[in-house]
Amino acid sequence: MPLISSPLSDPTIAFxxxxxxxxxxxxxxxxxxxxxxxPDDESLGLSEIVRRTGxxxxxxxxxxxxLLQWGLLERRGSEYWLGMRLFEIGQRVPRxxxxxxxxxxxxxxxxxxxGETIHLAVLDGLEVIYLEKVSGHGQVSRxxxxxxxxxxxxxxxxxxLLAFGPGALFGDVVAEPLARVTPRTITVPKLLAQEIQQAxxxxxxxxxxxxxxxxxxxxxxxxxxxxxxxxxxxxxxPTFRADVNKYVGLLTMVSRRITKSIMAADGGRS
Amino acid sequence: MPLISSPLSDPTIAFxxxxxxxxxxxxxxxxxxxxxxxPDDESLGLSEIVRRTGxxxxxxxxxxxxLLQWGLLERRGSEYWLGMRLFEIGQRVPRxxxxxxxxxxxxxxxxxxxGETIHLAVLDGLEVIYLEKVSGHGQVSRxxxxxxxxxxxxxxxxxxLLAFGPGALFGDVVAEPLARVTPRTITVPKLLAQEIQQAxxxxxxxxxxxxxxxxxxxxxxxxxxxxxxxxxxxxxxPTFRADVNKYVGLLTMVSRRITKSIMAADGGRS
DNA sequence: AGGGCCGTCTCGCTCACCGGAACAGGCCCG
DNA sequence: CGGGCCTGTTCCGGTGAGCGAGACGGCCCT
Numbered sequence: 029m030p031l032i033s034s035p036l037s038d039p040t041i042a043f044x045x046x047x048x049x050x051x052x053x054x055x056x057x058x059x060x061x062x063x064x065x066x067p068d069d070e071s072l073g074l075s076e077i078v079r080r081t082g083x084x085x086x087x088x089x090x091x092x093x094x095l096l097q098w099g100l101l102e103r104r105g106s107e108y109w110l111g112m113r114l115f116e117i118g119q120r121v122p123r124x125x126x127x128x129x130x131x132x133x134x135x136x137x138x139x140x141x142x143g144e145t146i147h148l149a150v151l152d153g154l155e156v157i158y159l160e161k162v163s164g165h166g167q168v169s170r171x172x173x174x175x176x177x178x179x180x181x182x183x184x185x186x187x188x189l190l191a192f193g194p195g196a197l198f199g200d201v202v203a204e205p206l207a208r209v210t211p212r213t214i215t216v217p218k219l220l221a222q223e224i225q226q227a228x229x230x231x232x233x234x235x236x237x238x239x240x241x242x243x244x245x246x247x248x249x250x251x252x253x254x255x256x257x258x259x260x261x262x263x264x265x266p267t268f269r270a271d272v273n274k275y276v277g278l279l280t281m282v283s284r285r286i287t288k289s290i291m292a293a294d295g296g297r298s
Numbered sequence: 299m300p301l302i303s304s305p306l307s308d309p310t311i312a313f314x315x316x317x318x319x320x321x322x323x324x325x326x327x328x329x330x331x332x333x334x335x336x337p338d339d340e341s342l343g344l345s346e347i348v349r350r351t352g353x354x355x356x357x358x359x360x361x362x363x364x365l366l367q368w369g370l371l372e373r374r375g376s377e378y379w380l381g382m383r384l385f386e387i388g389q390r391v392p393r394x395x396x397x398x399x400x401x402x403x404x405x406x407x408x409x410x411x412x413g414e415t416i417h418l419a420v421l422d423g424l425e426v427i428y429l430e431k432v433s434g435h436g437q438v439s440r441x442x443x444x445x446x447x448x449x450x451x452x453x454x455x456x457x458x459l460l461a462f463g464p465g466a467l468f469g470d471v472v473a474e475p476l477a478r479v480t481p482r483t484i485t486v487p488k489l490l491a492q493e494i495q496q497a498x499x500x501x502x503x504x505x506x507x508x509x510x511x512x513x514x515x516x517x518x519x520x521x522x523x524x525x526x527x528x529x530x531x532x533x534x535x536p537t538f539r540a541d542v543n544k545y546v547g548l549l550t551m552v553s554r555r556i557t558k559s560i561m562a563a564d565g566g567r568s
Numbered sequence: 569a570g571g572g573c574c575g576t577c578t579c580g581c582t583c584a585c586c587g588g589a590a591c592a593g594g595c596c597c598g
Numbered sequence: 599c600g601g602g603c604c605t606g607t608t609c610c611g612g613t614g615a616g617c618g619a620g621a622c623g624g625c626c627c628t
Contacts, residue, residue: 054324070392110391118388119445121380165403175389
């Protein structure tokens with residue numbers, strides 16, 4: 029909303045880089061345009077994009093034409109949509125492609141054996157990001173999404189990553205206050221540290237109604253060729269019918285197989 | 299390989315726009331850089347990108363820094379990788395997200411009922427592009443990939459799209475010679491037309507060893523809210539154990555359910 | 569017919585971008 | 599050892615790609 033910090037001052041006097049996120053480079057504008065599309069937006073009109081980005085209308089129009097030609101945007105009527113080519117390029121990203129291709133069939137097995145939701149997640153920044161999800165018809169109100177992000181401290185996959193991932197991670201996470209997601213979410217660093225310690229001991233992480241009331245999750249780490257932690261695999265089930273021991277058994281078995289599969293496919297990196 | 303058309307001439311004398319596909323806009327360069335990463339490339343060095351794109355090294359370097367900051371590229375050592383944010387943005391593309399989210403659980407059902415590979419595909423240009431794939435551990439040599447492309451005339455999903463998609467499509471496809479993928483691939487437009495006609499009559503499309511020897515596929519169209527064709531769903535199985543009638547039955551049942559599900563979720567568009 | 573949206577297009581100024589060239593480090597080979 | 603040859607990185611002056619205020623026409627409301 030605040031377009032310019034001080035409307036009276038000559039803009040040339042203001043801080044040249046303009047402290048807000050906007051950039052005056054072409055790429056900066058393109059970034060603003062593409063990120064103007066929220067996770068739930070289907071399409072946006074040109075003026076709406078102008079409103080959200082703060083970029084001049086003529087510029088948005090010009091850049092949109094070029095993005096259209098590339099296929100990063102598509103157009104129906106006078107509405108812009110994120111284009112298929114974005115999906116295509118996104119699927120090439122190796123950090124998700126390799127893991128996903130290796131884990132997919134095993135996630136299928138897990139789903140068949142449990143009938144519950146299976147997640148594959150990796151660490152990105154200080155959050156987990158879901159690479160893949162296998163689930164049935166269960167209709168919860170706000171379901172998790174592929175490529176969706178979640179905090180580390182309230183998810184089973186997040187705890188697994190905290191326990192078996194980079195050592196400095198825990199410190200960074202508790203540096204900021206831990207968000208309360210449900211009444212049972214752990215927001216005290218000390219308690220979280222205990223859980224992580226417990227996870228290290230038993231080899232898996234667990235979360236009960238800390239992400240969604242009525243559900244619990246069990247997660248196990250996946251290690252890459254070098255022995256470094258790269259991802260986590262989890263089963264999520266309604267608490268009333270969850271069988272934690274069963275899940276742990278299945279996950280440990282599958283985890284070994286996936287690790288072996290990754291090492292066979294990938295030479296050594298990552 | 300041919301760097302400059304005539305190595306002796308002063309480059310400033312050469313055609314200023316350089317007739318090849320390269321663009322002299324920032325976005326054009328960025329496109330070249332991102333598309334320098336082939337489907338199987340994991341990482342590229344800066345010089346390799348320069349070689350593939352033909353963009354000046356200083357420019358690639360500068361743009362790469364900016365892409366790095368955005369997260370579209372990542373870096374380990376001195377190698378560039380396509381970055382996680384690309385995956386994230388790609389998953390927001392509505393044309394795949396909506397369909398995929400609606401179809402996912404049903405594809406799971408199909409897989410459980412058949413044990414065979416299930417594909418979800420849409421039309422993009424004159425090819426099919428796979429939005430989703432559910433399969434087991436079967437290790438074929440060159441497996442299909444999510445976001446991979448295939449010709450329309452040799453795949454079951456492609457024929458379904460030809461039969462129930464836009465009317466002008468067939469003409470565009472046969473305008474160019476039909477590539478032979480296996481010995482059984484149909485390369486004669488007349489024969490293809492007959493198959494399409496047959497598909498229209500029975501309501502599904504079939505393909506036997508026209509994409510891969512030893513395998514057949516059955517596909518069914520999925521219609522959106524407006525009644526327009528939007529996608530196709532298929533079962534692929536080794537010919538020796540394939541049960542076409544069973545697949546047709548399952549697909550027709552599931553197709554109706556997905557269509558209903560899409561209409562419920564999506565208001566009316568697409 | 570007026571006011572408010574919308575998308576489109578023009579046009580001269582100017583600053584972001586360009587890219588040749590120089591630089592620093594690693595590796596192999598003579 | 600030193601001289602190629604390969605990396606990735608940095609500098610810097612010239613310039614044209616990109617910029618955005620503003621004008622314009624179409625559409626839907628009052």
